[in-house]
Amino acid sequence: MAVHRRSTRPRFTLLLLVLTSITLLTLDYRADGTGVLGAIRGGARDVLAPLQDGADAVVEPLSNVVQGIVHRGDLERENARLRAQLEAERGSANRAADAERERRALLDIMDLPFLGDIPSVAARVTSTASSSFEMSVVIDRGTAHGLTRGLAVVSASGLVGRVAQVSRQRAVVVLLTDLRSSVGIRLTSSGEVGVARGRGGEEPLRVELIDPSVRVAKREVVVTSGLQQSIYPPGIPVGRVRSARVRHGRLEQDVTVDPVVDLRRLAFVRVLQWAPGG
């Protein structure tokens, strides 16, 4: 009588695939995104870019309609808030003009980098991260436009993030809110410095190293500190303080900061071609 014995080939195939995956993992991890695998990654992004742009062109109008329906209440509330904010800021515009003239004169004397003089490349955001664990966007500029890894990225309001991967025609920008993001910051009222870290999703940034004795005001603006060879030029708005709490016995305050940039609705950004000390 014939006896059927289960084939061992599937297990052998799985073992081979697992070993291949681990080998690739090891090679890419050690190369830190560069080398042959990094080049393949960049090439794949460039090759797929036209197809992604085509899909984006088809889907975006429908996506806008759906977003408008789903977020209609949010849009109406934000519209009212922005109108009120505009009225308040018109009153302070003249006072700001005097302060701006004084600030420019001070910066000229101290030879600090002024954001407006830093060469930059304008870029359009083409897509967001395809993973639920990453907070990043893809922009339509790459090495062909002078971009390199590590460049700071800003929008009209303030800091967005940094360039993490770059191919010939595309670049991946890791946002401030990403779990791997950290940026040296300075509180504008006291000058105290700290480090703001991303916590993923729509969570506010957590700021570390703020001494408990420092007074931190709610809604206070925090800017990049530019210290310790930071890739971010100093003085770029990062966010506004959401909360500051001193816990008994702790060596630092619990401070959270809301990014000034609405990272959910990025359309256009600028990549700053600036290096520490340059």
Place this chain on the structure above:
Amino acid sequence: MIARRLRLPVVLLLALVVHTAVLPRVRVAGASPDLMLLFSICAGLVAGAERGALVGFFCGIAADLFLQTPIGLSALTYSLIAFSVGLVQGTILRLAFWIAPLTALGASAAGVIVFVLAGAVVGQAQLISSKLLVIAASVSVLNALMSPVVVRVVRWSVPAPDVGAKPVMAG
């Protein structure tokens, strides 16, 4: 008419475009559907453990090319999950309509957790967060909703394996 051998590469390419350009717009509780994982799961369901693992490996490599995590992490995860689904599929005599969504629900959640744990082992500890279970639940529900369509596409594009094991004469 697409030659049978070209079906899978073409479908994988289209799936990758949808995965990277369309589905990131769909966010529920901070998570978006993982079409490449779902494709791997459906391949295991339709074509068995070995072919499922192979499809999962290439789906994972394709997904890894567009992530910040090292290449090979998704390939490892998807091939293991698809193989596991294929093993269970071998015990099912007939694919009822509810099997694909139920399988996608469970296997997607397992896939997300395996991805994070494997990532933590290779230095990607930032993947572990308090929202892991929420993300796993969201991805699994979204994948389950897409599974009836994806399983049909996979059945059309992935060749089914040869039926039966080799008989061995008893001594």
